Amino acid sequence: MNKKIVKNERIYxxxxxxxxxxxxxxxxxxxxxxxxxxxxxxxHSYGREARGLLDKYREVCRDxxxxxxxxxxxxxxxxxxxDNLAILGLVKKSKVKKPHIITSLIEHKAVLETIQELEKKxxxxxxxxxxxxxxxxxxxxxxxEIRHNxxxxxxMYVNNEVGTIQPVxxxxxxxxxxxxxxxxxxxxxxxxxxxxxxxxxxxxxNVKHLHIDMMSVSAxxxxxxxxxxxxxxKEGTPVEKIIYGGAQEFNFRxxxxxxxxxxxxxxxxxxxxxxxxxxxxxxxxxxxxxxxGVLKIKGxxxxxxxxxxxxAIASFVFSGIEGESILINLxxxxxxxxxxxxxxxxxxxxxxxxxxxxYSHVEAQGNIRVSLGRFNTEAEVKRFxxxxxxxxxxxxxxxxxx
Amino acid sequence: MIRRNNPLIxxxxxxxxxxxxxxxxxxxxxxxxxxxxxxxxxxxxVGEIKDADGVGEVGNPMCGDMMKLTIKVGxxxxxxxxxxxxxxxxxxxxxxxxxxxxxxxxxxxxxxxxALKITRQDVAEELGGLPEIKMHCSxxxxxxxxxxxxxxxxKG
Numbered sequence: 395m396n397k398k399i400v401k402n403e404r405i406y407x408x409x410x411x412x413x414x415x416x417x418x419x420x421x422x423x424x425x426x427x428x429x430x431x432x433x434x435x436x437x438h439s440y441g442r443e444a445r446g447l448l449d450k451y452r453e454v455c456r457d458x459x460x461x462x463x464x465x466x467x468x469x470x471x472x473x474x475x476x477d478n479l480a481i482l483g484l485v486k487k488s489k490v491k492k493p494h495i496i497t498s499l500i501e502h503k504a505v506l507e508t509i510q511e512l513e514k515k516x517x518x519x520x521x522x523x524x525x526x527x528x529x530x531x532x533x534x535x536x537x538x539e540i541r542h543n544x545x546x547x548x549x550m551y552v553n554n555e556v557g558t559i560q561p562v563x564x565x566x567x568x569x570x571x572x573x574x575x576x577x578x579x580x581x582x583x584x585x586x587x588x589x590x591x592x593x594x595x596x597x598x599x600n601v602k603h604l605h606i607d608m609m610s611v612s613a614x615x616x617x618x619x620x621x622x623x624x625x626x627x628k629e630g631t632p633v634e635k636i637i638y639g640g641a642q643e644f645n646f647r648x649x650x651x652x653x654x655x656x657x658x659x660x661x662x663x664x665x666x667x668x669x670x671x672x673x674x675x676x677x678x679x680x681x682x683x684x685x686x687g688v689l690k691i692k693g694x695x696x697x698x699x700x701x702x703x704x705x706a707i708a709s710f711v712f713s714g715i716e717g718e719s720i721l722i723n724l725x726x727x728x729x730x731x732x733x734x735x736x737x738x739x740x741x742x743x744x745x746x747x748x749x750x751x752x753y754s755h756v757e758a759q760g761n762i763r764v765s766l767g768r769f770n771t772e773a774e775v776k777r778f779x780x781x782x783x784x785x786x787x788x789x790x791x792x793x794x795x796x
Numbered sequence: 797m798i799r800r801n802n803p804l805i806x807x808x809x810x811x812x813x814x815x816x817x818x819x820x821x822x823x824x825x826x827x828x829x830x831x832x833x834x835x836x837x838x839x840x841x842v843g844e845i846k847d848a849d850g851v852g853e854v855g856n857p858m859c860g861d862m863m864k865l866t867i868k869v870g871x872x873x874x875x876x877x878x879x880x881x882x883x884x885x886x887x888x889x890x891x892x893x894x895x896x897x898x899x900x901x902x903x904x905x906x907x908x909x910x911a912l913k914i915t916r917q918d919v920a921e922e923l924g925g926l927p928e929i930k931m932h933c934s935x936x937x938x939x940x941x942x943x944x945x946x947x948x949x950x951k952g
Binding site: 714715716718719722723726735744755756759791792793794795 | 828833836837839842844853857860861862863864885886887888889890892893
């Protein structure tokens, strides 16, 4: 009992890393684990029951993202696998000898590393789009970088570190315009993939609205279970599987389906469908209060775009002090945030996103990211704002830079 | 089958080696021991000595750590030069601040020759061990101390 109270006193402000599970999701998963253990590939009644459930879950996801067909939803082990499947799968199936891929410098590592690896093995050519100081790519830049052998553009919908929204829809509409001419002229069609892992809980992720061909989603970013996600693959997109050993998921991904995980994913999507509007409103208000409060601190700056940003993410840089020091001080107060400083990443350079946005090493070292979620309250924001100025002041007193 | 059921074989020497390796791996940046946290939250000898006899500055803000250490040199009963006072200012992570605090504690009152013998390893050990990844970048404190003493001596 005691332990529970202490646990509740902590404040979780790291919802972009992962979110606490919703109890409704847990009970749905529990039900499936207890009573529906069948393998959807089996022919007997156990298998058929599981298949029925799987179809139901897939339909929930299809409906939410506005896809045409259920077979456009490929369940994966999460966002990273979805990103890998989209990129590797498309390259593997491509008939272009050495295809060209366009992505941005601020992508999640699941996209960046995958593309870099292919580039290193000289299987593809790659272009990494620069971003402006708000962390946003420019559509004109995208247009300029398109080559005769371009087959894929992969741009995240919302950046996970600073929360800036990318012009995915504009790219999608532009590609739709040029693709017909390209195909007619004997050039390869350009497909558009977006990593919507951070955007999914808060922004409209309708695939028709976004004009996209592929979209990665991860359940644990919206109060679902870890280890589950899906890739939306528009009918006709040439993607080859990267995990072999069976014809599951319409032959896009081998392996017995993670039934309880998928149940949790679908439940979490179902909750979003009902409560997203209300939640976005609440979280946006909290975020704005938080940003207003933090910016009262001298030498504190908000990173990312002022208006085109995720409702949940507020990332700051503090002059003269280092992010990990702030993080640990907050942690000692029971408040969990994250940082892009080098010290925390295990490498010697700070966040690749902040660096791409033009922040200097020193500025980027003073980074703290606060990401809100479903269960955060106004009282928590207030407590954070009470504690933070003292921590910043104390660390500045210690610092030879200020 | 016999091999698999025999606990003596399962928990072989190699198994323990793996556990030790894992432990090292899991002692990452966020897992500081209580002594480090104590020095980090209430560091000793913070500040800058005005008209200091020696100044040592190391690191650079580029890599996330920077330390400025100032000393006041006095003499003990045997008329040896000692560190009468020492203060630091550090920009950096928890490990950087804790090692700074610790090195001032260790140097205070020591003769200059004794203080010069304090190594990075000594500071880390005195703190009960630093996470592996912090050993090279954050453990600048001993270097700053040495620089401050050399700075004093170079003035003649």
